[in-house]
Amino acid sequence: GAVVSQHPSWVICKSGTSVKIECRSLDFQATTMFWYRQFPKQSLMLMATSNEGSKATYEQGVEKDKFLINHASLTLSTLTVTSAHPEDSSFYICSATAIGTGGNQPQHFGDGTRLSIL
Amino acid sequence: GQQVMQIPQYQHVQEGEDFTTYCNSSTTLSNIQWYKQRPGGHPVFLIQLVKSGEVKKQKRLTFQFGEAKKNSSLHITATQTTDVGTYFCALERDSNYQLIWGAGTKLIIKP
Numbered sequence: 001g002a003v004v005s006q007h008p009s010w011v012i013c014k015s016g017t018s019v020k021i022e023c024r025s026l027d028f029q030a031t032t033m034f035w036y037r038q039f040p041k042q043s044l045m046l047m048a049t050s051n052e053g054s055k056a057t058y059e060q061g062v063e064k065d066k067f068l069i070n071h072a073s074l075t076l077s078t079l080t081v082t083s084a085h086p087e088d089s090s091f092y093i094c095s096a097t098a099i100g101t102g103g104n105q106p107q108h109f110g111d112g113t114r115l116s117i118l
Numbered sequence: 119g120q121q122v123m124q125i126p127q128y129q130h131v132q133e134g135e136d137f138t139t140y141c142n143s144s145t146t147l148s149n150i151q152w153y154k155q156r157p158g159g160h161p162v163f164l165i166q167l168v169k170s171g172e173v174k175k176q177k178r179l180t181f182q183f184g185e186a187k188k189n190s191s192l193h194i195t196a197t198q199t200t201d202v203g204t205y206f207c208a209l210e211r212d213s214n215y216q217l218i219w220g221a222g223t224k225l226i227i228k229p
Contacts, residue, residue, distance in 0.1 A: 041224075044206070106166060109162070
């Protein structure tokens with residue numbers, strides 16, 4: 001159980017293109033989804049926290065107009081990298097926590113999206 | 119803000135040797151989680167520790183939570199090639215289930 005699907009897994013596109021990444025919880029309802037960015041050989045950097053039906057909470061230094069997050073349902077959150085440039089190239093990964101018993105729940109991760117902007 | 123220090127950054131071992139990674143916080147933690155990320159993969163939840171002095175085992179993996187709930191460790195006995203990856207500790211931030219991640223310790227098996 002607790003499977004998170006992230007799509008696409010790899011994107012290569014030209015500078016100026018907008019890229020949409022989907023994160024779905026397949027077998028559970030996710031109250032909260034998280035979007036991370038991970039640079040090679042580094043830890044996960046939280047970009048934003050996404051709650052169903054409300055605006056995402058962005059971490060300091062993350063441009064909300066650049067990284068648009070929509071959490072339309074309890075099983076789907078999307079991240080759109082608008083007008084992507086080479087410096088946006090990175091590994092983007094989402095995670096989700098389940099509705100349930102309260103307290104701290106583990107995060108279940110998607111497989112990640114490797115974004116390369118030419 | 120709340121931070122967690124994880125050491126070492128890398129550990130090279132011969133197959134069959136033990137491996138340990140440590141996480142330390144300046145503040146008392148309510149709980150701590152451990153994740154494993156294989157090369158090219160995504161983090162996978164391993165365990166959560168909640169109680170002071172707690173010790174939990176998963177086969178060759180032993181997880182400990184300090185008495186003061188400010189530190190934690192993961193010890194792997196007799197490493198195997200399947201253990202290769204980066205091990206992260208993570209602790210809960212103040213709200214909304216956000217996690218603060220350690221820098222990770224990469225386990226490398228020497229050829």
